[in-house]
Amino acid sequence: xxxxxxxxxxxxxxxxxxxxxxxxxxxxxxxxxxxxxxxxxxxxxxxxxxxxxxxxxxxxxxxxxxxxxxxxxxxxxxxxxxxxxxxxxxxxxxxxxxxxxxxxxxxxxxxxxxxxxxxxxxxxxxxxxxxxxxxxxxxxxxxxxxxxxxxxxxxxxxxxxx
Numbered sequence: 610x611x612x613x614x615x616x617x618x619x620x621x622x623x624x625x626x627x628x629x630x631x632x633x634x635x636x637x638x639x640x641x642x643x644x645x646x647x648x649x650x651x652x653x654x655x656x657x658x659x660x661x662x663x664x665x666x667x668x669x670x671x672x673x674x675x676x677x678x679x680x681x682x683x684x685x686x687x688x689x690x691x692x693x694x695x696x697x698x699x700x701x702x703x704x705x706x707x708x709x710x711x712x713x714x715x716x717x718x719x720x721x722x723x724x725x726x727x728x729x730x731x732x733x734x735x736x737x738x739x740x741x742x743x744x745x746x747x748x749x750x751x752x753x754x755x756x757x758x759x760x761x762x763x764x765x766x767x768x769x770x771x
Contacts, residue, residue: 621678638715644686645673645761647705647723647768648696653741656756657693657733669740669756671764673719686722695733700726705767710760721764744769 616624621641629635648655648671661668672693676685683702691697705721733739742750747765750756 641675643719645721646690649725695731696727
């Protein structure tokens, strides 16, 4: 049986089958990078909630999304913030860190930003709810495994320690 080395699954998502040992392959996904924004409005964090199909649960997280072709990190971050919350960044986005989300299985790198210069200009996109929470409530949501995306937690903890 001959194994294909690359399998295109969907737009810019590719399954790579790399020969590892004589009769073994290592499988990983080549995927687009992500942007994330920690928005702060009137001393509250804006988080979003939406159903995540792989875990079949409502998940709480910061606005984030795939960086599209021909889109910069900053353009992506501002776009995702507006689409998911209805708030526009009217000041500068401040960079936090970039890190791989799961370097053992996917190539995705996520870059995080924060801002407290926001203006409400529209509603969030369909299927997304927004919440204004304190640091303590956000920490409680993490402990309750409701805000549970590792990269989002890492960005939040990095933000708290900056």
